Each structure stands twice: as C-alpha cells, then as structure tokens.
Amino acid sequence: MRNSLLTSSSVATPRLSLMFRSLPRIFRPSPPFQRATASPHFSHHSRQRMAAPSENVPKWTANSVREEFINYFKDRGHTFVPSSSVVPLSDPTLLFTNAGMNQYKSIFLGVVDPQSDFAQLKRAVNSQKCIRAGGKHNDLDDVGKDNYHHTFFEMLGNWSFGDYFKEEAVGFSWELLTKVFSLDPSRLYVTYFEGDKSGGLEPDLETKELWRKAGVPEDHILPGNMKDNFWEMGDQGPCGPCSEIHFDRIGGRNAAHLVNQDDPNVIEVWNNVFIQYNREADRSLRSLPNKHVDTGMGFERLVSVLQAKSSNYDTDVFTPLFKKIQDITGAREYQGRFGAEDTDGIDTAYRVVADHVRTLTFAISDGAYPNNEGRGYVIRRVLRRGARYARKYFNVEIGNFFSKIVPTLVDQMGDMFPEIRKKQDEVMENLDEEELSFSKTLDRGEKQFEAYAQQARSKGLDKLHGADVWRLYDTFGFPVDLTQIMAEERGLRIDNSEFEEAKLKAKEASKGKKQAAEDTVKLDVHDIGKLEKMNDVPKTDDSAKFDSSNISSVVKAIYHGKTFVRTTSDLPQGDQIGIILDKTNFYAEQGGQENDTGRLIIDGQAEMEVGDVQSYGGYVLHTGFMKYGSFRVGDSITSEYDELRRWPIRNNHTGTHILNFALREVLGDGIDQKGSLVAAEKLRFDFSHKAAIAEKDLDEIEKKSTEYIRQNCTVYSKEVPLPTAREISGVRAVFGETYPDPVRVVSVGVEVEEILKNVKDPKWSQVSIEFCGGTHVTKTGEIRDLVILEESGIAKGIRRIIAVTGEAAHQAQREAADFENRLEKLRTMDRGPAKELELKQVQIELNQLTASAVQKSKFRDLVARINKQVLDDQKAQQKLELKKALDKIKSYFEDAENQDRxxxxxxxxxxxxxxxxxxxxxxxxxxxxxxxxxxxxxxxxxxxxxxxxxxxxxxxxxxxxxxxxxxxxxxxxxxxxxxxxxxxxxxxxxxxxxxxxxxxxxxxxxxxxxx
The missing domain is CATH 3.10.310.40 (Diaminopimelate Epimerase; Chain A, domain 1)
Known part of the structure; x- marks a missing residue:
C-alpha cells in the first residue's frame, strides 16, 4: 500500500492518517499503519497514453460514475446516507471531515446513541465531501504541482454494520468494477492480509479464497503485511485485515511486481476493511461481537480510470471549471503541463484555482467562514493563495474572481450536494468580501516582499528572515505558505521556526505594552541611564531571592513620577513610589513567574507595602505605597517578602517543571514549552501539540506528575557554563529564549554536580532538568499533589494546561469528592420534582466546579446519564399520567349514564x-x-x-x-x-x-x- 492513495474509507492513506493524527492518542493509528502513507507522484513524463478500460464501453461522466456507484449499493439493500458536513461540529478532534468513515465513528466505537437513526443502520452507501488542508500533512502546499493532490475530494464508500462481511464485500467490489464499470479483469490486482506471527494473527486465507472464486488469477492475488493490509482505528479500538484492489493503467502485462511499489501507473482504486477485532489497552486483540465492513474509493481517481485519463485534472470533474476560468480570464487553454514544462505557470494556476474554488464553496456552505482562527484561517489561506495565483498568472483584478466560478461548480455538483445551491449567494458574497479585503494590501505586500527578497540576495542569503515573514503576515495578511510560494519563485526559502519565534516575540511585546500602560511607576531607558551615572547606586544584588529569610538592605534610590528623590517624606500621601536597594530577597517578575509581594520596613519608623517587583537592566525596582513613616536614601531597612504568597508560587514552579517532564513522557519529545505563568493561585503551561490531549493521556500526565512529587525528591540548582549546560541529555529549555552565561540549571532528584560528570549520559532524559531562574521547593513532597484543571487550545498547534498544587490541589480533590458523593445521591434519588430540581442545580454547579479536568469529564458523563434517566422517567410518567387522564375521560363518556352527554x-x-x-x-x-x-x-x-x-x-x-x-x-x-x-x-x-x-x-x- 506504499503507493496507494486509498485506504479504508479514505481517498488517501495520508488523508485518513491526518484524521487520526488530529484525534486524541487513543484513536491514533499504530506505527505500522502510519508508515503506509506514501503517495505516488505523477510526473508529466510518465503520462503515457492508456488503453481504454474495455472495448465498447460507453463514456462515463463524473456524475454517472457517482450515480452508478450509489444506485448499485442501494439496489443491494444499502441506505443512502447523505454526506455529512465538511465541518465536523460534533467531532472537535477534526479540523475538517477528511474521510468517509468519519460520521460512522460512533458505530465502530460502540458509542452510538441507541435512540438515533444510526443505531438501526445496517448497510450504508454515500459519497462523502472531504477537505484536506491544514495540519502537518497538508495537501494545500502540493495542489497544482502534480495531477492528483486536492484540498477537496469525494470519498465513495459502502458499509456494513454487523450485517454482511467478507464474501458479500468481495463480491460487490468485483462485480461493480468488472461487470458494471467494465474494467478489464486482467488489469486488476487484489491483496489480502498475509498474517503476523508475532501478533498471533493468521493469514486471511478466507479473503484470498473469495477472490479466487470470483475469478481473479492466482498471480493477481497478492499477500500484504501489517503495514499494508491491517487497518487500525488507533492505538486501541476496532481493527481488522483489509483487502485492496489495484488497477494497472497501462495493461497488456503482468504488473503484480509493481503493486504497492510507488509506480504511478499501478494504483489502488478501492479498499475493503474487515473490522473484526478490538485492539485492547495491552495491545492484545479480542474478537468483536459484531463484524463490520468499511470501504473507500476515491471518486476523482475512479473517474480518471474510467475515462482513461492519467490525471484527475483531465477529467470532467475539472474541465468545466477550467473552461469557466478560461472564459473569465481569456487565458490560453489548459494543456496539462507540470513543473518545468509549465513555463508560464498557467496550467499550475488552472489547477490551483479550480481546486481552491471547490474547497471554498463547500467549506463556506457548511459554515466554515474565513477568519483568523482554526478552520476559518485555513479557508482564508486557501482563498488568498488562489487569489494571488489568479492575479499573477491570469492577470485578473482581485475582488470578485472566485465568485464568478461558483455558479459553474453549483451546476456540476448542486444536484448531489444541494447545500451549495442553497448557499450559493452567501458563498459568493463571502468570497467577494474576502477577496476585496485582500486586494487592498496585496500590492503593498508584494512590494514589501520584493524589498525583503532584495535585501536577502544582497547579503548573499538564500532565505527570508522569519521576522520579515511575520511582518508580511501581521501587516499585509500574507499567510506563511503564500510567502513561501513567492519565495520559491525567486529561489528563496523561509525558516518557519524563525517566523514562529518572531510571532511569539511580537505577541509578548504586545502584552508587555499593555501591562506597562497600566503601571504608574516604571523605569525607562533615560531613567536607567541616570542610574548608571550615579556612582553610589550599583546594580541590585538579588542572589538572596533564592533564600527563605529576611535580609537587611540599604535604600540606594527612590523613584517618584519621572524623577529620583532623596526622601519620601515630602511626597503626597498615597502616591506610588519605587525603591532600589543594594540587595534584595524579592523575586522580580521573570521567566513566567510572578513577582513577590511583601514589605520594606524600618522597625517602628516606616513601612512600605510592596505590590510589584521588576528588574530594569539589573536594577530591581520595588514599587508600592508607604503605609506610614518615610524612607530616605541611605536608610537601612528590612526586606520581607510575603512567604505565604511565595509558598504556593514555589510549589507551582516546581510543579511546572514536573508537568513539563510528564508531558514529554506521555506525549513524546515533540512537546516544546511555548510559555508559562507561575502564580500563587495556579500554574499555566503552554506547549506545542497538534491536538487536544485525550482524557486517557491527561489522566496519565497527572498520575506521572503525582508519582514524581510523591518520591519527595530533593530539588537541586547550580549555575553552569551555558555551552556545557546545553549538552545535558534531555535538558528542557524554551526555544528562542536568551539565557545568561552561566545559566542556572534546576534538577529534580539528581545533584547537578552528578550530572556534570557526564552531561551526555542518556539517563538524564529520565530526570526533570531545566534552565530556570525561578524559586523552587526544597523537596517535591512539599508540593503534595498536582491537579490539572483545564486543557485547551489557545492557537493552532499550541495547547494550554492550567493546574494547581499544594493546598489548592487538595481543595480541588475535596470538592471533587464531595461532588461525586452528591452525584451518587442524585443518581439513587426517587424520580420526581425534587430530583429534577437537584439535577438542574448540579448542572449549574458542575460548570463552576474546581476539580480535575479528567474528573469533571467523568462527572459530565454521569450527569448526562442521570439527565437521560430523568428524561426517560418524565416520559414514562407523562405516558402513565396521560393514560389515566384519557381513561377518566373515556370512562365518563362510555358510562351508561353519560352516553347521551x-x-x-x-x-x-x-x-x-x-x-x-x-x-x-x-x-x-x-x-x-x-x-x-x-x-x-x-x-x-x-x-x-x-x-x-x-x-x-x-x-x-x-x-x-x-x-x-x-x-x-x-x-x-x-x-x-x-x-x-x-x-x-x-x-x-x-x-x-x-x-x-x-x-x-x-x-x-x-x-x-x-x-
């Protein structure tokens, strides 16, 4: 299956893999399945003239191919299920629907609502709308460059849910392809699962025999291994062997040796998956009580085979769109050229625009409107990419270009997908609005791009700087992939990591500006310059910030407004002031850790309440208000930070390190810290991850964190030369952060001196080791517990965890325990108004509950079950009460005395x-x-x-x-x-x-x- 575009219920294995990569880990495919995702690349040189599929075969139009497929299965007892939306609103794990089986996941997983239509569904057939754009495996970048990549495609499929199995599935496939579509049987090759001894799986000889009985020659029936012929929904869940059908575009030869060998002319056209096992948590397989069939065939590819075309773009799926584009632009006719042969770029532009208008029309019709977030941003990227191609290669004005093509697409596909006809006007309006908005900055952006490109070339560089790419996005609305296309046209590249770094820096700077605007006392560059000229005001020694005791300090400078003064005695009461000391034990805000608060005291004479501590070029400014008395430069004072506030901050900071470690242990080394907040009330940790964390994994992360904490490990720290520190195996650091040299290394459980004896020892990757200038506990036992309250997405590819430790964690656990008891009492209450009232109150309080995210999820499930029970009871009671009411009415009129009433x-x-x-x-x-x-x-x-x-x-x-x-x-x-x-x-x-x-x-x- 290495060259196949198809797998069970998916036009392409990469497309289905994308679906699973966007799901929680429990649904992700096993590594063998993931390896089977390569796709063929059709070069223009390999486009040989093919023999017709069969003599005397009528020409199949795209619409007739789809109609014949659906009718064939409807005639055999399959229910036609209309395509689900490309916006999977009921499945937050997916950006877009990208496989035919998406809407049937609940059936395969055994969680289908027994009251729904799907619960009674036995056989189904449909053509599913799919979009593959955005994410790690993103076809958007490849569209236009070859003859088969699409961001929008259709997925033909037939399903059996506990009804028929292998014999019927094989028979249907062979009959439809050879008898109905009249493909030459000698050009078809089939595969079956060869078994896996290590996994205890026998060869699927039953399927092999079924193909033989169907008339397939022995040398056209080929075995396939786990990665090619065993399909799994994820690490756990339904799975089973699969059987593919491959077609030789050339014919007149035995092409068995080219099956699954990335040959562009021997392609997979259909795949039947026989779901008969469940992959358990321990990786064992158990037979399912019901066996299912899940198939997938790429509509565009099937049409190309039946029309004897080597390119999907040469079929009538696309030719009407090409004709409309030519009419609008006056461009030359589409000639099917690729790469260097497409010297003027016109053919590539045809493919890009035609593909993109399909994606845009279906996405907007289903509610994915262009915006700056999530799927909306993907749609905006698609439109802007297409708009730029249209203007550059077709030389058309941008503002209402795409909307002119929409009616042609609606004429093509509106009968099968009536939603695009219903939403046609809305789609066109949205496209015009987006195009017009982009057109206002397109000229300026391209000019600025040219300036950046010229700068890069003048410096002998082969890439644009990420900061420049960010500015093109931030100012002119150029998505990164659009800038990348423009850079490639000039022989340049871009560094995505530099772009992300510049983006994060800009956002942090923006936050800093907002915060600074709220501060009444802060030092600017001029103030720092004045301090540097004061011989008697040295940079603040803040080494005591890691100690736990109060210290004696000397007031070196007093700041008020925009001036330095000698004393606070003459200042208006209630004015905020800033104090610089020779040394301090206060922690100035940095590295995500909030600043300390506390007091500066001259016993019995004066006290200042410190509310904020910031460092400016090495000068630590303590800001706050005088509670009484006054300070004078040269006074000796006591620095006293608020230990009760720092305590939970220390807990949360060490807890953050342990959480970071647990995240990588559970989710893998791809986890990189993107930001953090360490406050007294909570910790917040931002990190790179493509999808929401599965509840199972979130529970495991919490457990691993707690296990680490319960070991009561000593927390060590030491300043280490930066080059040496970077060599420590498994050391965690924030990408793009500038660290001092030497840098402070914090290790949880192993002395830093021990680590330095062999910094590259791989065992250090099993220890929490980070660069950090923050405050920490002495031993992890002080933290007691770590409870994850929330996991969410804050940006594309960036997740956020909010957690608590120490007493706050215990309080969360107590609240959860109390709430669980309350739910149990609610569950066992007799039905009636009291139970209904309590249920409403519980639902309100659940949303406000401070508890583990995993526990809250379980509570929600339990509340949902109780709610269903209450609703069922209400329906039953209503039915009973109605019966009594009707009995009373009927008995009255049926009574002999009332017959005339x-x-x-x-x-x-x-x-x-x-x-x-x-x-x-x-x-x-x-x-x-x-x-x-x-x-x-x-x-x-x-x-x-x-x-x-x-x-x-x-x-x-x-x-x-x-x-x-x-x-x-x-x-x-x-x-x-x-x-x-x-x-x-x-x-x-x-x-x-x-x-x-x-x-x-x-x-x-x-x-x-x-x-």
Missing part, C-alpha cells in the same frame, strides 16, 4: 405535567371531535394550574360556544391568560386554590347554552 368539565387525576393536559386536549380534538371538554391540571407543589378546552363543531356552530370566551372566564378565576386557535384554548394560572371555583365557572358557562 357531549360535555365534560373535570380535573385530571394525579398530574403535574402541563403537557399531559395538552396531549389530552389533542386526543379529544382528533379522536372525540363531537365532545366539548374543559380540563384542569393543578400542580400544588409549584402553585400553578394548567387548563384548556376543546369545543366541538356542533357546540361552536349550532350553539355558539367560544373556546376563547370560555377560557377567559376560567382565567379570571385562576389568573394568567389563555389563548389558542379555535376550537381549542390553553392557559396557565397561579391561583391553584381557585381550581374548584374555576370548575364551577366553566360549568356555569356551558349552562348558559343549555349544555
């Missing part, structure tokens, strides 16, 4: 649900139309009464009874209002004690009409 005014038995009254009225309206009835349903507990009436046609026309007038009489007694469409009226009142009076009034109303 046509009216009834009564109170319903034992109901507190106003819906019962409405249902009873509806029953009378539809089943007892000749009856005139007024019903009351008092709820003593809630202090409300529901009431309603139905007036028969005879009573209305012949007698003149009005439902609205009747209800108005009753409402006058029980309160509230009533209304509705004749001949019924429904109301609700608050005077539940007036029900008997209302019954009498309703009866008296009828008596006026002699009823």
């Amino acid at each position: 046509f009216t009834l005014v009564t109170t319903l038995p034992e109901t507190t649900n106003p819906k019962v009254l409405s249902e009873a009225i509806n029953f009378i309206k539809s089943k007892m139309t000749e009856k005139t009835v007024y019903l009351f349903a008092p709820d003593l507990g809630q202090g409300k009464v529901a009431h309603g009436c139905h007036v028969s046609k005879a009573s209305l026309i012949e007698v003149g009874v009005s439902a609205s007038d009747w209800a108005r009489v009753v409402s006058g007694s029980v309160g509230g209002k009533a209304g509705g469409k004749a001949p019924t009226a429904i109301g609700s009142g608050n005077n539940v004690d007036k029900v008997e009076e209302a019954v009498n009034l309703a009866t008296e109303y009828l008596q006026k009409f002699h009823l």
Whole structure:
C-alpha cells in the first residue's frame, strides 16, 4: 500500500492518517499503519497514453460514475446516507471531515446513541465531501504541482454494520468494477492480509479464497503485511485485515511486481476493511461481537480510470471549471503541463484555482467562514493563495474572481450536494468580501516582499528572515505558505521556526505594552541611564531571592513620577513610589513567574507595602505605597517578602517543571514549552501539540506528575557554563529564549554536580532538568499533589494546561469528592420534582466546579446519564399520567349514564405535567371531535394550574360556544391568560386554590347554552 492513495474509507492513506493524527492518542493509528502513507507522484513524463478500460464501453461522466456507484449499493439493500458536513461540529478532534468513515465513528466505537437513526443502520452507501488542508500533512502546499493532490475530494464508500462481511464485500467490489464499470479483469490486482506471527494473527486465507472464486488469477492475488493490509482505528479500538484492489493503467502485462511499489501507473482504486477485532489497552486483540465492513474509493481517481485519463485534472470533474476560468480570464487553454514544462505557470494556476474554488464553496456552505482562527484561517489561506495565483498568472483584478466560478461548480455538483445551491449567494458574497479585503494590501505586500527578497540576495542569503515573514503576515495578511510560494519563485526559502519565534516575540511585546500602560511607576531607558551615572547606586544584588529569610538592605534610590528623590517624606500621601536597594530577597517578575509581594520596613519608623517587583537592566525596582513613616536614601531597612504568597508560587514552579517532564513522557519529545505563568493561585503551561490531549493521556500526565512529587525528591540548582549546560541529555529549555552565561540549571532528584560528570549520559532524559531562574521547593513532597484543571487550545498547534498544587490541589480533590458523593445521591434519588430540581442545580454547579479536568469529564458523563434517566422517567410518567387522564375521560363518556352527554368539565387525576393536559386536549380534538371538554391540571407543589378546552363543531356552530370566551372566564378565576386557535384554548394560572371555583365557572358557562 506504499503507493496507494486509498485506504479504508479514505481517498488517501495520508488523508485518513491526518484524521487520526488530529484525534486524541487513543484513536491514533499504530506505527505500522502510519508508515503506509506514501503517495505516488505523477510526473508529466510518465503520462503515457492508456488503453481504454474495455472495448465498447460507453463514456462515463463524473456524475454517472457517482450515480452508478450509489444506485448499485442501494439496489443491494444499502441506505443512502447523505454526506455529512465538511465541518465536523460534533467531532472537535477534526479540523475538517477528511474521510468517509468519519460520521460512522460512533458505530465502530460502540458509542452510538441507541435512540438515533444510526443505531438501526445496517448497510450504508454515500459519497462523502472531504477537505484536506491544514495540519502537518497538508495537501494545500502540493495542489497544482502534480495531477492528483486536492484540498477537496469525494470519498465513495459502502458499509456494513454487523450485517454482511467478507464474501458479500468481495463480491460487490468485483462485480461493480468488472461487470458494471467494465474494467478489464486482467488489469486488476487484489491483496489480502498475509498474517503476523508475532501478533498471533493468521493469514486471511478466507479473503484470498473469495477472490479466487470470483475469478481473479492466482498471480493477481497478492499477500500484504501489517503495514499494508491491517487497518487500525488507533492505538486501541476496532481493527481488522483489509483487502485492496489495484488497477494497472497501462495493461497488456503482468504488473503484480509493481503493486504497492510507488509506480504511478499501478494504483489502488478501492479498499475493503474487515473490522473484526478490538485492539485492547495491552495491545492484545479480542474478537468483536459484531463484524463490520468499511470501504473507500476515491471518486476523482475512479473517474480518471474510467475515462482513461492519467490525471484527475483531465477529467470532467475539472474541465468545466477550467473552461469557466478560461472564459473569465481569456487565458490560453489548459494543456496539462507540470513543473518545468509549465513555463508560464498557467496550467499550475488552472489547477490551483479550480481546486481552491471547490474547497471554498463547500467549506463556506457548511459554515466554515474565513477568519483568523482554526478552520476559518485555513479557508482564508486557501482563498488568498488562489487569489494571488489568479492575479499573477491570469492577470485578473482581485475582488470578485472566485465568485464568478461558483455558479459553474453549483451546476456540476448542486444536484448531489444541494447545500451549495442553497448557499450559493452567501458563498459568493463571502468570497467577494474576502477577496476585496485582500486586494487592498496585496500590492503593498508584494512590494514589501520584493524589498525583503532584495535585501536577502544582497547579503548573499538564500532565505527570508522569519521576522520579515511575520511582518508580511501581521501587516499585509500574507499567510506563511503564500510567502513561501513567492519565495520559491525567486529561489528563496523561509525558516518557519524563525517566523514562529518572531510571532511569539511580537505577541509578548504586545502584552508587555499593555501591562506597562497600566503601571504608574516604571523605569525607562533615560531613567536607567541616570542610574548608571550615579556612582553610589550599583546594580541590585538579588542572589538572596533564592533564600527563605529576611535580609537587611540599604535604600540606594527612590523613584517618584519621572524623577529620583532623596526622601519620601515630602511626597503626597498615597502616591506610588519605587525603591532600589543594594540587595534584595524579592523575586522580580521573570521567566513566567510572578513577582513577590511583601514589605520594606524600618522597625517602628516606616513601612512600605510592596505590590510589584521588576528588574530594569539589573536594577530591581520595588514599587508600592508607604503605609506610614518615610524612607530616605541611605536608610537601612528590612526586606520581607510575603512567604505565604511565595509558598504556593514555589510549589507551582516546581510543579511546572514536573508537568513539563510528564508531558514529554506521555506525549513524546515533540512537546516544546511555548510559555508559562507561575502564580500563587495556579500554574499555566503552554506547549506545542497538534491536538487536544485525550482524557486517557491527561489522566496519565497527572498520575506521572503525582508519582514524581510523591518520591519527595530533593530539588537541586547550580549555575553552569551555558555551552556545557546545553549538552545535558534531555535538558528542557524554551526555544528562542536568551539565557545568561552561566545559566542556572534546576534538577529534580539528581545533584547537578552528578550530572556534570557526564552531561551526555542518556539517563538524564529520565530526570526533570531545566534552565530556570525561578524559586523552587526544597523537596517535591512539599508540593503534595498536582491537579490539572483545564486543557485547551489557545492557537493552532499550541495547547494550554492550567493546574494547581499544594493546598489548592487538595481543595480541588475535596470538592471533587464531595461532588461525586452528591452525584451518587442524585443518581439513587426517587424520580420526581425534587430530583429534577437537584439535577438542574448540579448542572449549574458542575460548570463552576474546581476539580480535575479528567474528573469533571467523568462527572459530565454521569450527569448526562442521570439527565437521560430523568428524561426517560418524565416520559414514562407523562405516558402513565396521560393514560389515566384519557381513561377518566373515556370512562365518563362510555358510562351508561353519560352516553347521551357531549360535555365534560373535570380535573385530571394525579398530574403535574402541563403537557399531559395538552396531549389530552389533542386526543379529544382528533379522536372525540363531537365532545366539548374543559380540563384542569393543578400542580400544588409549584402553585400553578394548567387548563384548556376543546369545543366541538356542533357546540361552536349550532350553539355558539367560544373556546376563547370560555377560557377567559376560567382565567379570571385562576389568573394568567389563555389563548389558542379555535376550537381549542390553553392557559396557565397561579391561583391553584381557585381550581374548584374555576370548575364551577366553566360549568356555569356551558349552562348558559343549555349544555
């Protein structure tokens, strides 16, 4: 399968791999499956003329291919399931729907809602809309360069959920391809799973025999190993052997040796996956109670085979779009040239624009609007990339270009996907708006790019600096991949890491500016210059910040407003001031750790409350307010930081190091720190990771952190020469951070001196070792526990964890335990209003609960189950109460004494649900139309009464009874209002004690009409 674009339910193995890489780890494929993701690259030179698939075969249009596939399976008992949206709103693990099986995941995983339509689904067929753009495996960069990459594609598939299995799947595939589509059987090759002795898996000889019985020659039936022919949903979950069908575009030869060998003319066209096992947590396999079939065939590729084209872009999937582009632009006709042969770039532009308009139309139709975040940013990138190609190679004005192509696409695909026809105007408006916005900066941006490119060439560089790339994005809206295309055109490259570094620096600088604007006391460059000229004001010695005791210091400078003064005695009361000492034990904010607070004291004479501590070029400024007395330059004072505040900060800082270590242990070495905050209340850690962390992994991270803490390891620190420190195996540092030389190394559990004996010893990677200038605990036991409160995404590829340690962690655990007990009591409560009321309160409090994110997730699941139980109980109770109500009504009229009566005014038995009254009225309206009835349903507990009436046609026309007038009489007694469409009226009142009076009034109303 190394050259295949197809795998189970996916046009391309890379596409399905992308889906799984965007899922939590529990769903990720095993390494053997991931290796089977290479795709063929069709060069222009390899585009040989192919023999027709078969003589006397009518030309298959794209629409007829799709229609025939769907109808074939519908005729064989499959339910047509319309394509799900390309925006997977119910699956946050996916940026876009990128495989046919996405919407059936709940069935395969056994978590399908038993009340949903899918729970009864046995056989299904569809053509799924898929988008593959964004992320690590991103086809966007390749679109236009070859003849098969697309950001939008269709996925043909048929499924069996516990119904038919291998025999039928093989038979369907072979019959459809050879009998219906009339492909030459001699050009088809099939594979089967050869088994895996190490995994205890036998060869899938059953499938081999089924292919043989279908008529496939022995030398066209080929074995495949785990990486080629065993499909897994992830590290755990449903899995099974698969069987591929490959097609030889050339024919007239035996191409068995070219199957799965990256030959562009021997391609996979279909894959059948036989899901029959479940991969357990211990990697063992267990047979599933139900066996499933999950297949996938690339629509665009199938069309190219049936139309005898070696390029997807040569088929009528794309040719109508090419024709429209040519009409709009006046460009030459599309000639199918690639690479160096496409000398004017026109053919590449055709492919890019046609592909991109498909993606844009389907994405916007399904609700993915262009913006600066997530999938919206991907869509914006696609549009701007296409717009720039259009202007450069087609020489058209940007502003309403793409929208002119949309109607052609809608004509092509609107019957199959009616949503694009319904949203056509909205799509066109969005495209015009985005294009127009980009056009305003495109000229200026290109000019600035040229200036950056010229600067790079003049310096003999072969790349643009990342800071320049960032400025093109930040100022002119050029996505990085667009700048990369422009750079490649000039023989330049860009450094993505430099770009990310510049981006982060800019954002941090922005934050710093906001913070600085809020500060009333701060030093600027002029102030620092003045200090440097003061011979008696040395740089502050802050080495005592790692100690735990108070120290004696000398006031060296006093800052107020924009001047340095000698004393605070003359300053207005309440003014903020800044103090510089010769030495300090206060921690100035740095490295993500918040500053200390505390006091500067001259016992009995003066005290200053310190609220902020910042370092300016080595001068540590303590800012705050004088509580009493005054300071003078030269005074000897006591520096006293707030130990109660620093304590949790120390816990959280060491906890951050341990969390960083646990993240890499669980998620791998690709985790890089992107930022942090160490505060007294919490710790916040930002890191690089592509997807949300699975609950299982989050639980493991928390457990590993706690295990490390419970070992009560000593925390060591030592200043080490920077070059030596960088060589330490497994040392953690923030990428792009500038570190001093020597740098302080903090090790949790191993003495730094021991590490320095052999810095490259690989065992140090099993220890938390970081460059850090912060404060830490002496032993990890002081931290006690670490609880992860939240895990979320803050930017593309950047995740954030918020956690607490120490007492805050214990408090979170106590709250969780109390809440769990409360949920258990709620679960076992008898059904009724009290349980419903408690459930509502619990749902509110759950959102505000401070507890482990994993526990909260479990609580939400339990609350959801309880809520379902309550709703089921309500439905059952409502059904019972309705039965009692109807029994009372029917028994009254069926009674011998009342057979001639046509009216009834009564109170319903034992109901507190106003819906019962409405249902009873509806029953009378539809089943007892000749009856005139007024019903009351008092709820003593809630202090409300529901009431309603139905007036028969005879009573209305012949007698003149009005439902609205009747209800108005009753409402006058029980309160509230009533209304509705004749001949019924429904109301609700608050005077539940007036029900008997209302019954009498309703009866008296009828008596006026002699009823």
